[in-house]
Amino acid sequence: MITEIDIVLNPKQASDESFYKPILAQKLKIKVGRINGIQILRKSIDARRRYIKINMKFRVAVDEKLPVAKELIFDYPNVQDKKKVIVVGAGPAGLFAALRLVELGYCPIVLERGKSVEDRKKDLGQLHRTRNVDPDSNYSFGEGGAGTFSDGKLYTRSKKRGNLKKILNVLHFHGAQDEILYEAHPHIGTDVLPKVIVNIRKSIIAAGGEVHFSCKVTDYLLDANKITGVLTQDGKTFKGEAVILATGHSARDVYRKLNESDIDIEAxxxxxxxxxxxxxxxxxxxxxxxxxxxxxxxxxxxxxxxxxxxxxxxxxxxxxxxxxxxxxxxxxxxxxxxxxxxxxxxxxxxxxxxxxxxxxxxxxxxxxxxxxxxxxxxxxxxxxxxxxxxxxxxxxxxxxxxxxxxxxxxxxxxxxxxxxxxxxxxxxxxxxxxxxxxxxxxxxxxxxxxxxxxxxxxxxxxxSRTSSPVRIPRDRETFQHTKVEGLFPCGEGAGYAGGIVSAAMDGEQCADAFDRYYAKE
Ligand code: FAD
Structure with a gap:
C-alpha cells in the first residue's frame, strides 16, 4: 500500500529523520518494520505562535517499495543535427529555454557575454580585491546569470505558477538538494548553485547543443521584419531559426541597441x-x-x-x-x-x-x-x-x-x-x-x-536592480516581439519575470512558443 499522511512535528522531531518512521507507524497503527520507504512531500514552518509547529506531508510505502519518481529523471535526446535556435544569455531564463529546446528536439546555441562559473568566481575574487568591476563578468553577468551567486530562493510571487514543479525537478536532477522538492520556501544557496549551473551546461553540451562564453551579442540580423541571427562583439555571426533574447535587466546596452535599431521597447x-x-x-x-x-x-x-x-x-x-x-x-x-x-x-x-x-x-x-x-x-x-x-x-x-x-x-x-x-x-x-x-x-x-x-x-x-525598468513587447499568444518575427523576448530583462524560478519558467514557455511557431511554418 502507498499512502499519503500529514503530520505535525516539533522542530526537534522534524530535524531528525530517525523520528519519522516510528511516528508514521504509530499514526498508521502498524509496526515500524512494515514501512519500506518514505518520501517527504511537503514541509512548512508554522511560526505564528511561540510554540512552533512543523507541518509535514509524507508518502509512505507499507509492505511494498516506493515507486521510482519518474518526474525526477531527465533523459535529453541528441539534437546536434537538428534545427538551431539562438539563445542569448545563460541566466535561468536562457538555460531553461535551452534545456526545453533540447527536450523538444531543437539544437540550442547559447551565447553568453560573461565567463563560465569557474572563471567567474575568479573575477569576483578580483572584484573584491581591486574594487574594479569587469563589465562582462560580475555578480550579474556570466554563466548562470544573476542567480548564480545568490541565495537561490526558488519561490515566486508570480501568479503564473505554470511549470514551477518541473523547474524544481530539473534543478534537483542537476544537483540541487532534496529539500527543494518539498520545502514551502525552498532555496539552494550560493555554495551549491554553481555546481547545478555547471551540470545544466553539461546537459546542453552532451545533447549536442553549444554554449559560448565571452560571446557578447551586439547586433541583430534582420531580413525585412524577421530575425535570422545575431552578431557578436568579436565579429562572429550566429544564425538560427529564431532568437530567444534572455539578457537580464542589467544589460543596458541591449536595451539601447534595440532602441537605436527601432526594435520597439517600452518603459x-x-x-x-x-x-x-x-x-x-x-x-x-x-x-x-x-x-x-x-x-x-x-x-x-x-x-x-x-x-x-x-x-x-x-x-x-x-x-x-x-x-x-x-x-x-x-x-x-x-x-x-x-x-x-x-x-x-x-x-x-x-x-x-x-x-x-x-x-x-x-x-x-x-x-x-x-x-x-x-x-x-x-x-x-x-x-x-x-x-x-x-x-x-x-x-x-x-x-x-x-x-x-x-x-x-x-x-x-x-x-x-x-x-x-x-x-x-x-x-x-x-x-x-x-x-x-x-x-x-x-x-x-x-x-x-x-x-x-x-x-x-x-x-x-x-x-537598484530589483526589476527591469524596460519591457520588450511581445505578443501574448506567440511570445514573439510585436514587430520582429522570430524574436522571443524572454525572462526578467524583457519584463516577463522576476526571480530565478519565474525567469526559468518564462524560458521554458518561450521554447514552447518557438516550437508552436516552427510547427506552423
Ligand atoms: P539574468 O540572470 O540576468 O541572466 C541574463 C544573462 O544574459 C547574464 O548571464 C548576462 O551575462 C547575459 N547577457 C546580457 N547581455 C548579453 C549580451 N549582449 N550577449 C550575451 N549575453 C548577455 N532571485 C531569486 O529568485 N532568488 C534569489 O535568491 C535571488 N538572489 C539574487 C541575488 C543576487 C546577488 C542577484 C544579483 C540577483 C538575485 N535574484 C534572485 C534575482 C535573479 O537572479 C534574477 O531574477 C534572475 O537571474 C533573472 O534571470 P534571467 O535569466 O532573466 O536574467
Missing part, C-alpha cells in the same frame, strides 16, 4: 530602494516570538513585508537570512547592492532589499529619454550612490532609525558587506519619492513587527 514600472541588514538573532527573536532566538533546530528566520504608502507599494524583496550583502554593480561608477547566502544560511546577519514601486509618471524629469527614462534614473542614482560611498564600492549607509528620523549616524554597526560602509545622510540624497516612502514603510513594518524598526539595523545604498 515599465519597476522598483528601487536600499538593502537593509539586521542582526539575524534579532530577526529570529521577532519571527519565532522567543527572546532566546531560533535555538538548535530551526532555520534562520526570514520575513516579508508590504505596505502601500501614498499610492505606491513599499516592500521587502529578496530576503537573505544568514546571508551577506554583495556589490552587484555591472560597470564603472555604479554603487549597487544585493544579497546572497549559502545553503546553511549561517552568518550573523539578515539582509533584505527594501524597494519602492516607481511608475513612469514619477519620472517626469526623465521624459526626454522615452522608453529609457527608468534606466537613466537608475543610472543616476547608482552614480550618486557611488560618489556618496567614496567612489570605491564602499556603500553609503545609515542606521535604520536615524534614517527614519532624518539624522546622520554617528557610527555604524558591523555589516556583512565586504567592501565596507561609510556614514551617509541617505534621507537627504535619495529622491524624496523613495526616501519618504521608505521612512513611512519602515514605520509601518515596525508597527507590524515589534523590534524591527531599530538602530541595530543599517541600510546600504542602493538596491
Amino acid at each position: 515599465k514600472s519597476f522598483a528601487m530602494g536600499v538593502r537593509i541588514e539586521h542582526p539575524q538573532e534579532l530577526i529570529d527573536q521577532i519571527q519565532y516570538h522567543n527572546p532566546n532566538g531560533r535555538g538548535k533546530y530551526l532555520p534562520a528566520a526570514s520575513y516579508s513585508f508590504v505596505q502601500q504608502i501614498e499610492g505606491r507599494g513599499v516592500y521587502s524583496f529578496c530576503m537573505c537570512p544568514g546571508g551577506v550583502i554583495v556589490p552587484a554593480a555591472t560597470g564603472e561608477n555604479q554603487q549597487v547592492v544585493n544579497g546572497m547566502s549559502s545553503s546553511g544560511r549561517n552568518t550573523a546577519f539578515a539582509n533584505s532589499g527594501m524597494a519602492v514601486e516607481i511608475r513612469t509618471e514619477d519620472l517626469a524629469e526623465y521624459e526626454e529619454f522615452g522608453p529609457l527614462a527608468g534606466l537613466h534614473f537608475q543610472e543616476d542614482l547608482e552614480a550618486q550612490s557611488f560618489v556618496e560611498g567614496g567612489e570605491n564600492l564602499t556603500a553609503p549607509a545609515q542606521r535604520m532609525k536615524d534614517f527614519v528620523e532624518g539624522r546622520k549616524s554617528e557610527n555604524l554597526p558591523k555589516t556583512s558587506y565586504h567592501p565596507g560602509v561609510v556614514s551617509s545622510e541617505m534621507h537627504k540624497w535619495l529622491p524624496e519619492h523613495i526616501s519618504y516612502r521608505l521612512q513611512e514603510g519602515f514605520k509601518a513594518f515596525g508597527r507590524k513587527s515589534k523590534g524591527f524598526l531599530t538602530n541595530k539595523a543599517v541600510i546600504l545604498g542602493v538596491e
